[in-house]
Amino acid sequence: MNTTELQRIKQRYNIVGNSDGLNHALDVALQVAPTDLSVLIVGESGVGKEIIPRLIHDNSPRRREKYFAINCGSIPEGTIDSELFGHEKGSFTGAIGESEGYFGITDKGTIFLDEVGELPLATQARLLRVLETGEYIRVGGTKIMKTDVRIVAATNVNIRKAIREGRFREDLYYRLNTIPIQMPPLRDRGEDILLLFRLFAMKMAEKYRLPKISLTDEAKQLMLSYKWPGNVRQLKNITEQMSVLSPSREISGEILSHYIPHDPESTELAPITKGGNHSYENERELLYKILYELRGNVSNLRRDMSSLRKQIDEARGLNGATGFQTPIIAPTKPAMPGLQPSSLQPQPLDAEAELIEAEEEDGDLNLTSLGRQMVEKALRMANGNRKKAATALGISDRTLYRRIKQYGL
Incomplete structure (x- = not known):
């Protein structure tokens, strides 16, 4: 052309x-x-x-x-x-x-x-x-x-x-x-930086009826040596700032240095064809990682709550025949080595009591007050007959006797 x-x-x-x-x-x-x-x-x-x-x-x-x-x-x-x-x-x-x-x-x-x-x-x-x-x-x-x-x-x-x-x-x-x-990028355009500065300075002077700003030789060298990470947009912004705020119409290197950022991050470049990271990619990747981990935490919480709700419903259904509503809360980890969630089912009948004992001893759940109330209620309904009370609770006579002694009944 x-x-x-x-x-x-x-x-x-x-x-x-x-x-x-x-x-x-x-x-x-x-x-x-x-x-x-x-x-x-x-x-x-x-x-x-x-x-x-x-x-x-x-x-x-x-x-x-x-x-x-x-x-x-x-x-x-x-x-x-x-x-x-x-x-x-x-x-x-x-x-x-x-x-x-x-x-x-x-x-x-x-x-x-x-x-x-x-x-x-x-x-x-x-x-x-x-x-x-x-x-x-x-x-x-x-x-x-x-x-x-x-x-x-x-x-x-x-x-x-x-x-x-x-x-x-x-x-x-x-x-x-x-x-x-x-x-x-602007940093590779050499003298174009000064041409663009004069254009932006002239437009500001005409638009707002201000005296036009100019650069000293020292300021020109600073303009040409700066890396301009924001390119033409950044040059335009800085020129407009100086046109309005600078008391001097002749911009020296010292004056210009007050308008150009000095922090190292402001001069980090965003290479496109020579490899490296774009200036926003690290932040974006960090956000993706946080969102991914948050989604995983929410999914785990939803799964745990669903399992807990199912176990509570099953426990209520099993205890319905005895007239007691016994909420059984399954720990997220077995309270005893080898104990699996399936052991919550009343087979044998003493499994529920043994699980409660293990949980109390391990400190995972404090069911002492709940267990005392259940034993007292069972004894009242059985008129003090321990065998009938143990049957109603779904535990052995031995376990009931241990509970009565523990609670001081």
Whole structure:
């Protein structure tokens, strides 16, 4: 692409800079625009990836059709399929009518999927089918729909790492990555940093009627040596801050250093093609781990409660014939070596009493007051006849005698 055409494109889209990486990205975008090939734009957050899909659409045969830019990371996982592919009436709560979805509305046009690496795996499978056949099914529907859309995607995460971790489909990556476009980070654009600073400073001066700020040679060197982890977005924010807050209109290195973060974490980069972790991946993985462990704890608690409820119900049913409601609480671990939950069943009749004794001796459960009340009630009903009382309690005479002696009855 010649220099004249390149400058025309930059003026039309307000693109500032002359670095080789930026010019190459624009050149590839213009070359691929007349085709229908899928494009994957790779670059760190804040480098201006959103300019490329607009440029591709405006210079393609689809330029008179609709263009939709969708941030995949901002749509909740539970509704993203409906947003993209539409839904049928009544397919879920709140679906009071039909919806075409973005792929239906944008038929013949271009869809820009920003942060495509954040798509759930199920949605990735649907998207792969659209890329391969142009077909999809609405949420809650059975009819196969057809669409003819140009897909341009962008990501700021390490897709290859996401593939290794099972968070992104490898086949979808190769379908999207037909034409890759790498947007360079600001720290690699050299003098473009100073050009962008002058642009942002001029816009602030015009918008708020302020004296325009400028940089000393020392401040320029600091600008060029800083790593800019937030890229163009961070440069714009710092320029706006200095335009409003700085009492001096000439920004020295000392003044600039007060606006640039000095903590080590602020200069940690998010490499895309050279390996390493994206700046948010560690936090995301930690959250996934916490949620997974929490789900396991909840499942174990639900299982234990279900088992406990079943044992209590069985115990009540077994004791119904004697007229007593004896709640039996099973310990989570056997109170005695070799004791299994099945030993709670009254076979032999003395098993229940032996279990209570073991639990009292082990300190797991304190059933002394409950056992005293049961023995007293049984003796009253049997008019003091120990044999009848032992039979009613489902224990042996020996155990009853031991209980009477223990409780001082």
